Amino acid sequence: MTLVTEVRLRRVLDSRGNPTVEAEVTTESGGFGRAAAPSGASTGEYEAIELPAEEAIAAARERAVPRIEGQVYAGDQRGVDAALRGADGTPDFSAIGANSAVAVSMAAAKAGADMLGAPLYQHLGGAFRGDSFPTPLGNVVGGGEHAADATDIQEFLAAPVGAPSVADAVFANAAVHAAVADLLAERDIPAAKGDEGAWAPAVADEEAFAIVAKAIDRVEDEVGFDIRMGLDVAAAELYDGERYVYADTERTTDEQIDYIAGLVEDYDLAYVEDPLDEDDYEGFAALTDRVGSRTLVCGDDLFVTNTTRLREGIEVGAANSILVKPNQIGTLSDTFDAIELARANGYDPVVSHRSGETEDTTIAHLAVATDAPFIKTGAVGGERTAKLNELIRIEANA
Ligand SMILES: O=C(O)[C@@H](CO)OP(=O)(O)O
Ligand SMILES: [Mg+2]
Structure with a gap:
């Protein structure tokens, strides 16, 4: 019993x-x-x-x-x-x-x-789970609250959307992380790592875009499948109540929406998380209206894995994706409810780690159990590879 x-x-x-x-x-x-x-x-x-x-x-x-x-x-x-x-x-x-x-x-x-x-994903998701896998979003360059004196945008992510297997995807992200290191070295830019293991160079966001785009190109050539770029802007951390405050400029809400829409276009972004403040459902909706057919607009601080907030977002068309973090809401049951509500309304759930992590692998199982299309759990570093390697093991039926 x-x-x-x-x-x-x-x-x-x-x-x-x-x-x-x-x-x-x-x-x-x-x-x-x-x-x-x-x-x-x-x-x-x-x-x-x-x-x-x-x-x-x-x-x-x-x-x-x-x-x-x-x-x-x-x-x-x-x-x-x-x-x-x-x-x-x-x-x-x-x-x-x-x-x-x-x-x-x-x-x-x-x-x-x-x-x-039974493996945890089967207990949570049923006997028929375990044949399809989330695409891992891997943080390769970052700043914001995760590293001092680095980029304003919190996370520049690699999204290996064309990978034939989760193992290929995981290794592709690690290769992009390594290619970023090479490109930084070529440019004589020193860089430590931030809280999630991403490189945290003291460069403007513009330069980070150029470096990550180039790193992705290099790895795409090697692996032969599509890798796109994603972002976690974590814009609530930039917003001062009136404007989005960047190192070199400030943007009004309308300017922020234009800026993000331009980035989606210029870098063919597959994923944009928290592009606007956590209270700005309308701004989210305006952006989703503009770019939602070509990228995922994901609410993290906006929805906090909370069905009440997600319902509000669904009503106004605020996004088309929700970040899912069990500790934002406190229980697995509440987490499942958020995922199911998202799914029922055409929102893609993205199961996620936190910047402070342990070797716990529950989120890898949660993503497989719910057939989530994406998981965001870093690219390198033991507490991140714990989850990534668990996905590889699940795929291998190990
Ligand atoms: O903003 C986020 O999405 C997370 C994880 O990357 O960061 P934190 O855990 O610091 O909220
Ligand atoms: Mg976030």
């Missing part, structure tokens, strides 16, 4: 060296799952609340663990997540922390899968 007998919580390190919450769930007949919460830096204003790890652990031990141990079944994901919501009692998990909630929710799912003797 999958009755949960024990929930353990502890503080572990994330990839930035900050403490985060790890949860372990054990069931009556020995099923076991372990999962850890990630953490954002450019967090959306409307995300569920992440508490300091110690505080989140103490609160979850006091309020949530007694409602789960001996009470709910790990295989009953809605039951686990309802217990977490009931224990918390707030709409945004501010009592036990979305970090505790998501760690327990994901650990329970893994314990349920363990009891079934």
